[in-house]
Amino acid sequence: MQKLIKWLAPIVAIGVAIFLTYFLISINSQTALLDNEPLRFQDKVKQANVEKSWLNHFSKSKQLAYSYPVNEIYLKMDLDEKITKTITYKLSVNIQDPYQLFCLKEELARYKLKYFLKKDKLGVYLLIYSQNVNKLNNLVKVLKDYKIKAQVELYKEDY
Numbered sequence: 611m612q613k614l615i616k617w618l619a620p621i622v623a624i625g626v627a628i629f630l631t632y633f634l635i636s637i638n639s640q641t642a643l644l645d646n647e648p649l650r651f652q653d654k655v656k657q658a659n660v661e662k663s664w665l666n667h668f669s670k671s672k673q674l675a676y677s678y679p680v681n682e683i684y685l686k687m688d689l690d691e692k693i694t695k696t697i698t699y700k701l702s703v704n705i706q707d708p709y710q711l712f713c714l715k716e717e718l719a720r721y722k723l724k725y726f727l728k729k730d731k732l733g734v735y736l737l738i739y740s741q742n743v744n745k746l747n748n749l750v751k752v753l754k755d756y757k758i759k760a761q762v763e764l765y766k767e768d769y
Contacts, residue, residue, distance in 0.1 A: 700765035701738040701746045703758060711736075713756045721749055739765055 665679070705711050714736060718725055723745070726737045740746055743762065750760045 698739055698741055698765040699743050699746055700763050701736075701740070701749065701760055702763065703736040703753070703760040705734040705736060705758070710756065710758050714753065714758060717749060717752055717756075721745060723749070 703714060705714065711734070718738070723738050723740065726739075728735045728737060738746065746762045750762060753760045
């Protein structure tokens with residue numbers, strides 16, 4: 611085993627030396643390369659159909675404003691799907707202080723309702739959209755114990 615290790619290092623060194631010699635000779639060869647000419651600039655520009663070009667269209671128009679070029683997209687929508695009518699209710703709550711918000715969040719977690727919190731100049735409002743009017747009415751009764759004013763209304767989307 612020791613003889614193998616003793617001869618392994620010189621064999622690897624000779625192999626590396628042969629590789630480096632071959633590599634240096636190949637990259638520094640004196641043979642002329644056939645494709646050694648520089649690239650030439652081609653003046654010919656491939657023209658698209660000039661009549662359908664958006665740039666040509668805008669250059670012929672008399673409009674002075676700048677218009678951004680955009681891709682045209684055509685959509686086909688199948689509007690023959692069955693539209694189901696569902697009645698959705700909205701529970702709106704006007705929150706006066708952080709404690710009311712805390713109590714309300716705890717009750718919403720208990721009822722497993724998702725909510726939307728909206729803050730504007732008039733105050734903080736919490737909106738809940740649900741189809742279960744009984745659950746919302748029960749929540750309004752519970753919120754009265756916390757002195758939180760809430761009301762259930764029929765929700766209508768504005769188009």
